[in-house]
Amino acid sequence: MAVTINGSASADFATALPLTEGGTGAGSAAAAAAAIAPIQLQTAVATTSGTAIDFTSIPAGVKRVTLLFSETSLSGADDFLIQLGDSGGFETSGYISSVGHVIHGQNGNVRSSTAGFIAGGGDSSTKLIGTMTLSLIVAGSFKWISALNVTQTTAVTQCGGGQKSLSAELTQVRITRTGSNTFDAGSVAISWEF
Numbered sequence: 001m002a003v004t005i006n007g008s009a010s011a012d013f014a015t016a017l018p019l020t021e022g023g024t025g026a027g028s029a030a031a032a033a034a035a036i037a038p039i040q041l042q043t044a045v046a047t048t049s050g051t052a053i054d055f056t057s058i059p060a061g062v063k064r065v066t067l068l069f070s071e072t073s074l075s076g077a078d079d080f081l082i083q084l085g086d087s088g089g090f091e092t093s094g095y096i097s098s099v100g101h102v103i104h105g106q107n108g109n110v111r112s113s114t115a116g117f118i119a120g121g122g123d124s125s126t127k128l129i130g131t132m133t134l135s136l137i138v139a140g141s142f143k144w145i146s147a148l149n150v151t152q153t154t155a156v157t158q159c160g161g162g163q164k165s166l167s168a169e170l171t172q173v174r175i176t177r178t179g180s181n182t183f184d185a186g187s188v189a190i191s192w193e194f
Helices: 029-036
Strands: 053-055 064-074 079-086 096-103 106-113 117-121 128-138 143-152 156-165 172-177 183-193
Touching: 053 183, 064 079, 064 117, 064 172, 079 106, 079 128, 096 117, 106 117, 117 128, 117 143, 117 156, 128 156
Parallel strands: none
Antiparallel strands: 053 172, 064 128, 064 183, 079 117, 079 172, 096 106, 096 156, 128 143, 143 156
């Protein structure tokens, strides 16, 4: 008897094949893809205009999100601001967040925000290069922490962190700014892990 396999269809398995037997340990095609490729990099988005970049298709079960800044710039002295969202929309309050910078070995100022995870900036002539990692720390309460590690094209290093609890599972992330500036250069990408 001949068997035909349709390569475009997805499959769900009644019993997951364990790793010891050559499987992924996953019970569905989506879970298997996550196990095989744990870091899922999405297409970079240009940050050359506008006031916010929204990533709205974060799948269920994600435990880590990384934002990747590539010479991302604002038109003035605002800081970048990262806001998390769930099925109820973006959260704009309740964050614990701060960022500080070092200029040529000297301590710089520290800024904080309760409206989002603050991610540096502060000068229209600089461009942000680096990452912010968002990690789920308490699954039941949907609590996330952030860790920022970026440099600027003007020899400024910025580091920061923060914490935010959502009311439901994370589904979206917004990159915006602390004031009224607009994006004017670079790009930003996002990746996630299960």
